[in-house]
Amino acid sequence: MRLHRSAIVIDTHEDVPEELQKKWLDLGVRATTGHVDVPRWREGGLTGAFLAAYVSGEFAKTGGAAMKALEFIDLIHRLVEAHPADLVFADSCAGIRQAKKDGKIAVLVGIEGGHAIEDSLGALSAYQRLGVRYMTLTHTNSNHWADSSGSFFGVDPYDPKKTIIHDGLTEHGREVVLEMNRLGILVDVSHVSDKTIADAIAVSKAPVFASHSSCRALADMPRNVTDDQIRAIGKSGGVVMVNFSSLFLDSKSIDAYVAAKKALQPRVAAAREQWNDDPAKRDAEIAKLLASVHYPDADWTRVVDHIEHVLRVGGPQAAGLGSDFDGIEDPPTGLEDVSKLPKLTEELLRRGHSEGEVRGVLGENFLRFWERADAARKAMPPSSEPLPFSKPN
């Protein structure tokens, strides 16, 4: 606890805004549901949390993606303003370190889903001015300039081909990544396709990171990163921030989940047939079926297994924490919410990691990565030219 309390502790992916949209709660009061609130952040020893301005892929179809991102960014600023004694908005490494000194929790913003920029570099730049410091290039939908790894959690059997549209990043996608580098928005490769990860690493002038992904070698599912990808991210100076969902941690959970979904397929087909003329009813019935899928949760020590794997494969500064709390339904047994984070410190020490290594995993590795990305930003020529304007429809 002495080490944990004195360390910078950073979680790079929490879906609090999405959770609040479903059910409004005062973040200052300890809740019995969800995974995150101020009291539990305090118990967990959090120094900094990136809250996700998550934009569902549905907005790519209907329009309004930028509006959704703006609403969540505004909500995150409001959350901070509503709890001035506990929270402070941060947009830099220095801001996180200052929060630690002041005994406050730094709240930061990442955008999840590159369609939030609506293909506009000007919108990207404006998000930066609002404090956004990372962007996940895609969510489960491929956008106009980057391929996604798709949806592993949909009702249909997983098929990576469904979201392969561009074979990685398009020319505009490369421009987006370079503009992110220039603006100081960290490039997040969680959710993107394997080819998009390779393209992003190749084109980016700054190291890249995965804000909430675990290791495919230990839990074979497409949202996790392969050993080659961990190596490449580590070599770029980046970090892999381990996701705490049981389905990201343990093959037993994944196998049971895939088998249960497969067994459901005849009933899914029957529901599609029966409610063919009533899409709302059809989707509700299928959602009910999907909610009936059960599988065993992982044990919390699996998180440490994944951390150790990243350190072994990606290098001693390559691992961190990207819990995905409030965005997942299945945290591992023993790590049910953000208040339990000190257990990770205890387990890492028990397994023989040095204090320095533990501090690295808890937050310093992420800060070092961010500092390297900042150095890359400063090395890029500033652009005073207007960004290309989007055309009216």
Ligand SMILES: [Zn+2]
């Ligand atoms: Zn996500």
